[in-house]
Amino acid sequence: MNVLTQIQQFFSDPNTLWVLSGTILLGVSSGVIGSFAFLRKRGLMGDVLAHAALPGICLAFMLTGSKNPLFFLIGATVTGILASMAINTITRFSRIKEDTSLALVLSVFFGVGIVFLTQIQHTNYGNQSGLDKFLFGQSASLVGDDVWVMGGVAIALLLFSLLLFKEFKLLCFDPGFGRSLGFPVGLLDLILMLMLVLAVVIGLQAAGVVLMAALIITPAAAARYWTERLDIMLVLSAFLGGLSGALGTLFSATTANLPTGPLIVVAATMIFLISLVFSPRRGLLSKAIRLAATRKQMARERVLQFLYENREQGYFDPLNTEMILWKYPMSRRRLKSALASLTKDGWIQVEQKGGSFFIRGTGEGWVQAYETVLRTRMTEVWMMHENEIGGNIREEGSTTGEIPPDLFEPLWNLLVKHGREPKWNPKSDSIAGEGGNVP
Amino acid sequence: MSMGLTIIITGALVAASCGFLGCFLILRRMAMLGDAISHAVLPGIVIAFLMSGSRDSLPMLLGAAALGLLCTFFIQSLRSQGVQSDAAISVTFTALFAIGVILVSLYTRQVDLDLDCVLYGEIAYVPWDTLYLFGNNIGPKAIWGVGTAFILSFLVVGLFFKEFKIVSFDPQMAAALGIPVLLIHYLLMGLVSITTVASFESVGAILVVAMLTVPSATAYLLTDRLETMLAISVGVGILSSLFGYWLSLIFNASIAGSMTVAAGIFFILAFLFSPLHGVVTRWLIRRKMRAATDQP
Numbered sequence: 001m002n003v004l005t006q007i008q009q010f011f012s013d014p015n016t017l018w019v020l021s022g023t024i025l026l027g028v029s030s031g032v033i034g035s036f037a038f039l040r041k042r043g044l045m046g047d048v049l050a051h052a053a054l055p056g057i058c059l060a061f062m063l064t065g066s067k068n069p070l071f072f073l074i075g076a077t078v079t080g081i082l083a084s085m086a087i088n089t090i091t092r093f094s095r096i097k098e099d100t101s102l103a104l105v106l107s108v109f110f111g112v113g114i115v116f117l118t119q120i121q122h123t124n125y126g127n128q129s130g131l132d133k134f135l136f137g138q139s140a141s142l143v144g145d146d147v148w149v150m151g152g153v154a155i156a157l158l159l160f161s162l163l164l165f166k167e168f169k170l171l172c173f174d175p176g177f178g179r180s181l182g183f184p185v186g187l188l189d190l191i192l193m194l195m196l197v198l199a200v201v202i203g204l205q206a207a208g209v210v211l212m213a214a215l216i217i218t219p220a221a222a223a224r225y226w227t228e229r230l231d232i233m234l235v236l237s238a239f240l241g242g243l244s245g246a247l248g249t250l251f252s253a254t255t256a257n258l259p260t261g262p263l264i265v266v267a268a269t270m271i272f273l274i275s276l277v278f279s280p281r282r283g284l285l286s287k288a289i290r291l292a293a294t295r296k297q298m299a300r301e302r303v304l305q306f307l308y309e310n311r312e313q314g315y316f317d318p319l320n321t322e323m324i325l326w327k328y329p330m331s332r333r334r335l336k337s338a339l340a341s342l343t344k345d346g347w348i349q350v351e352q353k354g355g356s357f358f359i360r361g362t363g364e365g366w367v368q369a370y371e372t373v374l375r376t377r378m379t380e381v382w383m384m385h386e387n388e389i390g391g392n393i394r395e396e397g398s399t400t401g402e403i404p405p406d407l408f409e410p411l412w413n414l415l416v417k418h419g420r421e422p423k424w425n426p427k428s429d430s431i432a433g434e435g436g437n438v439p
Numbered sequence: 440m441s442m443g444l445t446i447i448i449t450g451a452l453v454a455a456s457c458g459f460l461g462c463f464l465i466l467r468r469m470a471m472l473g474d475a476i477s478h479a480v481l482p483g484i485v486i487a488f489l490m491s492g493s494r495d496s497l498p499m500l501l502g503a504a505a506l507g508l509l510c511t512f513f514i515q516s517l518r519s520q521g522v523q524s525d526a527a528i529s530v531t532f533t534a535l536f537a538i539g540v541i542l543v544s545l546y547t548r549q550v551d552l553d554l555d556c557v558l559y560g561e562i563a564y565v566p567w568d569t570l571y572l573f574g575n576n577i578g579p580k581a582i583w584g585v586g587t588a589f590i591l592s593f594l595v596v597g598l599f600f601k602e603f604k605i606v607s608f609d610p611q612m613a614a615a616l617g618i619p620v621l622l623i624h625y626l627l628m629g630l631v632s633i634t635t636v637a638s639f640e641s642v643g644a645i646l647v648v649a650m651l652t653v654p655s656a657t658a659y660l661l662t663d664r665l666e667t668m669l670a671i672s673v674g675v676g677i678l679s680s681l682f683g684y685w686l687s688l689i690f691n692a693s694i695a696g697s698m699t700v701a702a703g704i705f706f707i708l709a710f711l712f713s714p715l716h717g718v719v720t721r722w723l724i725r726r727k728m729r730a731a732t733d734q735p
Contacts, residue, residue: 038523038526041523041525042525043523043525043526043528043529044471044525044528044529046529047471047474047529090710093710093718094660094710094716094718095659095660095716096465096656096659096660097465097468097470099465099468099469099470099471100465100468100470100652100656100659101656102470102471103470103471103473103474103648103651103652104470104652104653104656104703104706106474106648107474107645107648107649107652107653107699108649108653108699108700108702108703108706110645110648110699111645111646111649111695111696111697111698111699111700111703112696112699112700112703113696114645114693114695114696114699115690115692115693115696115697115700117693117696118691118692118693118696119690119691119692122691122692210478210532210533210536210537211533211536211537213529213533214529214530214533214534214537216529217525217526217529217530217533218529218530218533218534220526221522221526221530258541258544258545259540259541259544261537261540262536262537262538262540262541262544263537263541265533265534265536265537266534266537266538266541269530269533269534269537272530276517276520276522282521284520
């Protein structure tokens with residue numbers, strides 16, 4: 001109730017609406033540009049460009065003497081482009097690696113910026129206060145003019161990435177191929193850098209130097225978890241960026257009077273962590289579930305294999321479960337759960353005799369054990385003779401590793417050649433004859 | 440001790456200890472970690488400040504060093520989960536920094552902690568912040584702090600020099616030889632955290648990040664031997680602090696900023712004129728060779 005009225009109050013205030021639309025626009029545009037930067041493995045460029053904007057902003061102020069956001073934008077863009085060119089030059093013409101040249105350019109440009117900043121302070125330009133807001137950012141100070149500039153640049157950036165979508169896609173995934181097709185890869189890279197510079201610069205006033213780096217990379221890194229397609233990733237990243245902007249602004253306005261920029265970053269980081277854990281294919285949780293399922297399947301197969309191999313060698317009595325552990329070491333807990341699930345399927349029966357457990361196969365269980373052993377051994381000979389038979393038995397999506405029908409006969413013949421064919425077929429309940437007796 | 444000398448000595452000590460460790464960072468391609476650590480320690484400083492309730496350096500130093508290590512641990516875990524390395528670094532340090540800023544703005548109304556002052560210490564104030572032992576003035580606190588950090592990293596790296604060397608150049612081979620690569624990694628990160636924290640309290644984050652990268656990158660262009668590289672890096676760092684102080688006097692500008700600019704100038708010189716890898720040098724050699732082949 002209390003929060004609701006606060007939100008109502010919030011929406012009736014035109015000033016905070018400006019701030020909200022500013023932060024959402026910022027999140028959307030940096031989410032889109034950040035995706036390209038992320039895929040180009042240039043995630044840290046956001047950080048570097050944000051730092052490199054400082055000398056530009058100071059220079060713009062020294063030259064014009066005004067605090068017009070447009071002049072700041074131009075100044076910061078110029079030094080941002082200079083910084084990205086410096087990074088390219090250093091990595092191309094010396095043996096310095098990319099990460100070192102990033103850190104180098106970042107610190108030197110920022111150092112120059114600090115020198116300019118102290119110059120401004122010493123020479124008494126008058127209303128120089130507010131320049132240092134660019135270091136930490138202050139969304140609350142956003143006014144209509146700023147939002148118009150931000151909005152204009154953001155929409156231009158979005159339009160450009162829509163227009164150049166195909167080219168940027170090529171640039172991100174296979175620049176060498178792009179070059180061979182005759183695309184001006186160097187020019188495209190420069191355009192992408194310019195767009196990244198603009199996306200960073202329009203955010204500086206709202207989010208500050210450090211936090212702008214987060215807005216570039218975090219939504220893109222989060223979006224990457226949910227999809228394998230670039231177009232979906234862009235939309236998702238834009239959405240997540242906008243969402244972080246909105247959440248941070250709402251939270252900062254409705255609860256304690258906390259700064260907006262850091263809250264936006266915390267919101268974006270939360271979204272990233274949620275994606276890291278819960279995304280359907282690459283998330284930690286689904287990876288853990290898949291791993292557990294595979295391990296369980298493995299344990300079940302080993303129990304069946306063990307049962308079958310003993311029967312094949314003419315040993316008919318129920319088997320002590322300790323012997324399975326001796327042949328196939330695994331944790332007792334895993335063996336127990338495999339036995340329980342096999343019993344539930346009706347494939348084995350477990351009896352207790354004097355503190356030990358003994359298992360025997362059922363009718364259905366023997367058939368399944370035969371299939372499992374046949375599959376395992378066929379996979380073995382396929383791996384030995386992969387070059388001769390060709391084909392692929394580990395198709396995408398088949399977790400059980402079914403043998404394709406056209407490979408069955410050559411593989412059976414190879415099994416016979418190696419003397420590894422399953423000797424006892426529970427379906428016919430007889431020992432398989434030498435060759436030819438293909439079930 | 441005169442004021443200028445104190446500042447120069449502090450700057451030189453910071454430059455020496457950062458330049459020393461920076462060599463290993465750039466060889467391991469982790470140059471951006473210095474920047475990441477220097478931002479990520481903010482929540483540690485604030486928490487230590489809130490818990491101890493004083494602006495005493497030692498708790499802040501410990502809190503910051505802990506957060507620095509935590510930051511590298513987070514980065515390493517994200518990387519091992521398959522997050523690409525640049526994203527792992529950015530996400531971690533920006534999140535920690537944001538938490539730090541939120542903590543500062545939550546509690547600054549009750550306590551007196553200034554963000555600019557904590558994060559962007561000013562080297563010009565170093566001479567006035569002195570340490571007392573048994574009532575005697577034993578010199579500026581910064582020199583003691585940074586000096587201790589320098590001696591510590593010198594000792595640790597000296598003891599395990601062979602291990603550090605092989606881990607920097609060929610981690611796979613190091614692992615195959617049975618060297619605990621991860622332990623060496625965290626040892627290096629711990630030293631970087633301590634040095635970063637000890638330095639930037641007195642000289643500001645920007646000088647630390649610059650000194651971690653720029654002198655060692657300069658040295659990397661000038662030699663192919665690790666021992667020589669370490670020596671050159673420390674030397675270039677000290678020269679930058681001298682030259683930077685002189686620049687700051689001429690232009691009446693920020694001392695830390697000027698020292699950074701000085702280091703940048705040294706790098707550009709090495710980039711152009713290094714006898715081994717300089718752009719101009721290689722161009723001259725190529726021209727001479729072309730002339731030799733054109734006129735037999």
